[in-house]
Amino acid sequence: MQKPIINVWRVIGKACLVLLIINFAFPLLSFLHFPTVSLYNHLYPGRQRLPFGENPSLSYNLTLNDIDAMLASHVVANSDPGAGYSIFVIGDSSIWGTLLENRDTVPAQLQNAVNAGKQTNAPVRVYNLGYPTSSVLKDLVLLDEAMQYQPDMVIWFVTLNSLIKNSYQEAPIVLNNPEKTNAVIERYGLDTELLPERTYWEKTFLEQRRDIYDRIRLQILGSMWAATGIDQYIPEEYTPATRDLETDDSYQYLEGHTLSENDLDLSVITSFIAQNPSVRVIVVNEPILISSGANSDLRYDLYYPRWTYDTYRALISAKFEEMEIQYIDLWDVVPETLFTNSAIHYDAQGVDIVTEKLYSFIMKDIEEP
């Protein structure tokens, strides 16, 4: 039998047409909620912390923009709202657990402390919803999505870098999710400019190809997460946090030695509390490295000049007291030697100290939910 003659140009033309149709129809298919379809919590166990990682082949984890897919891969998506008492711990990379194994993070140690110390039979589950980069708006965008799992308590770790105005501009997860972020800004009436929303073209298949690829990779990497329990590459050696500091005592955009309430995004926290009265919220000022190296009389560490940080602590302490928000200041509880590669990252021993302080503070709530 003779082979049919193929018209190459016709094949290429048809392929281009199909690609164009798929490309431009893709944004219209968003109602199908592809990202919430996940193998995690079904075929694989849910992740203990949100997906984040720069080296997937070593960490079996990756950084992606899709918040729905991130939450669907988390163990919290398997929780049963109403069954027992659930605690969400949110914050930056110190809560997510940079350079810490899953079992050593603050939420994991808090879970251990709760399991060991609680007197009631009701199950208490502590979920790690921390995510790298310091920004309370980033925390709220993630928390707002996670509210569908109905937490009883939120422990919100903050620091000056996360509360300073416009800190969200350093958070890719916020900038890459303008629709979700703007919805949060509007719903909570925040004093933050709305982000420019994506155009139709930016939502097309070709423009979204990287996000689609990342979602697929997240599912594929689930098998290695299940097989190894590893979700972070922890190198044996790393560059330690800077101890010898510059003489410069300026902080970000602030001029003169002044820091006022207007420079802080406190409304992000207060609005959340106001709109979710049934959720118990505890705000924690997270531990920072207090350096004893050169110029430590001017600065606490690489991030914070002493004057700025002292002013910040006084401001938020007064504000939360005034608003009757539960607040615990753990800024200096972790000794300098226990910090690892950054002024906010501490090792497992540091986590033990933080957990102990935190547990004694929240124990009453857990015992009498």
Add this chain to the structure above:
Amino acid sequence: MNLIQITSAALGSLAFRFLDKDRNKEKAIFIANIFFLFLLQPNSSLRSLNVLLPWATIFLILAVGLGVSGTSSRQEIAQIALFSLSGFLPFVLPEFFPGLKTTVLDKNINQTVLGIFLLGSVCCIAVLARIKQKRSYLLFFLAFILVLFVILKQPAISTWASRGWRILFQQKGELASSLDLRWIGYSYIAFRLIHVIREFQKGRFQDISLLRYMNFCLFFPALSAGPIAKYDDFSQQMQQPVNTVESSLPEGGERLVIGLFKKFVLADSLALVALNSSNAGQITSTGWMWLALILYSLQIYFDFSGYTDIAIGLGLFLGIRLPENFDHPYLKSNLTKFWDSWHITLSQWIRAYFFNPLNRSLRKSKLAKSPNSILFLTQVSTMLVIGLWHGITWTFAVWGLWHGLGLFIQNRWSTYARNHFLKVRENPKLEKGIQILSTVGTFLYVSVGWVWFLSTSMPQACDIFLKLLGKGF
């Protein structure tokens, strides 16, 4: 080759096909071959090596070519020298097309060394061109190719060579590694050179075109991962006009797309979760260990066969049909059929230049008399050679022995079963069932063999085997 390089190669090949109209086919392909030879050469921490190795490839091929080509004219050699200058293009083009070269080009080339090397090589070629004793000349190069092969494939020797190079060029000797000596396409080029030398020695080549022979050795679609073509087939196609290759363009496009999908979608995704020497120690359960091993089997197949599809697709664009290298190997019902469909051109090469000569000599010798012992020796030693071709290490050697023993046992069993289980053939359902079981069994045998292949050391391979048996966690 990365995606940008493959796309560039495909577009370049299509442009050649539409624009050239066969006038300068061989010259154009030669320039492209030289360009990709330099482009694909990985950067090395050894100074100047990323330029010297491609030049060394050209001179080695040319030197062997002078021994087999018979009457190559000065004009042909001058043309080759002139076109070889396209090797400098990869140092210029990425400035305009970032991404063409994946690694940052080492431009810190010692010009004196390069000059001495080029001048010395040209003098050598001039001297070699005058040698009339072709037999000893070719024997020397046969030995030289094998020595180079051992240096590159034996980690301790290549580390030692790297250290020597470092000391010579005032680099830190203690940083020497076997990975420093990565020579693009050498394994395949060595096979092609040995093929040409042996066929010449057998008197099958009377007078071959030097340019065509160099194109055969350096054909860029098959440079880094084969397949290993035969010179006769290649030469015959090279002489035909491009457009006479029946329906090659749509077929080439189809093979290219299939290859890209296999390599960059399937294999690269599987690589994230397949068993490897890094994650082998991290996996915490037997079930996941088996799954990761099966995924590795699939990854290595899609990776390798994907590259072959890409090579065949690009070849078809240029009017050259390269031989097939894979034919659904994991769907074969025994190990012999598996090796007839896995890396087919390597199996054929080894059969032609190792298995058959060894078999013949053993039959003639007084050492091995029984057919079984001859079969055992030839199969095991052939597979051992295939194993060592991947690297001269214990793990590759054991991988080769694993398959050699497997082939021998399967061969004996097949003969026995053929004579004793005649009734099975009379029951189609039973035969089908046995066929399926044999296919699964063959796949599992091959997969377990990959443990030796992926392990970096014997203790690591043993650890993996223990974990596959549910121990050692």
